[in-house]
Amino acid sequence: LVNPASRGQVVFQQIDKPSQTLLPELDLRYFSSSKDIQSMFNGMNTARKIMTAGTINININTNKNSNNEPGLKYIEVIPGPLFGYSATIESFISYARLFLGTYYHISGTCAMGNGCETNNGTGSSVVDDKLCVHGVSNLRIADASVFPHIPTAPTSATAMVVGVAA
Numbered sequence: 001l002v003n004p005a006s007r008g009q010v011v012f013q014q015i016d017k018p019s020q021t022l023l024p025e026l027d028l029r030y031f032s033s034s035k036d037i038q039s040m041f042n043g044m045n046t047a048r049k050i051m052t053a054g055t056i057n058i059n060i061n062t063n064k065n066s067n068n069e070p071g072l073k074y075i076e077v078i079p080g081p082l083f084g085y086s087a088t089i090e091s092f093i094s095y096a097r098l099f100l101g102t103y104y105h106i107s108g109t110c111a112m113g114n115g116c117e118t119n120n121g122t123g124s125s126v127v128d129d130k131l132c133v134h135g136v137s138n139l140r141i142a143d144a145s146v147f148p149h150i151p152t153a154p155t156s157a158t159a160m161v162v163g164v165a166a
Contacts, residue, residue, distance in 0.1 A: 005033035010109045041092045105155040107144035131166045142166035
């Protein structure tokens with residue numbers, strides 16, 4: 001899923017003593033949006049249709065496809081029989097929550113805005129349009145955390161452009 005609708009958050013734990021280290025807690029909230037679950041489910045079913053099409057899938061007895069040409073042998077391993085081939089959205093959700101995860105392009109944890117608004121209107125921003133952290137002098141954030149959405153381009157290249165601009 002390249003452009004998920006689900007949004008995670010970074011929060012800081014409550015500390016009891018001033019001498020304690022303030023540790024961030026990252027809650028990725030994968031599949032917290034039903035739109036993401038439906039998109040993944042639809043994509044999996046489309047892949048199944050492609051792989052079981054007569055011109056791709058072969059007859060196990062003849063090693064030929066429906067056009068009597070050599071084809072591919074399609075055997076679904078995951079989610080496969082373990083999750084009833086995830087034929088229903090409910091069985092797919094069980095599979096997705098256990099096995100699917102990040103492709104490590106986490107971004108958008110430090111929203112850019114004027115301090116009151118963010119690009120998606122969900123709360124206060126962290127940096128201004130010059131990447132300066134609100135309320136902290138001489139500190140800028142110049143990485144993928146200022147992106148409002150996960151870029152569909154390579155994250156590293158996009159982050160380098162942000163760094164150069166800072």
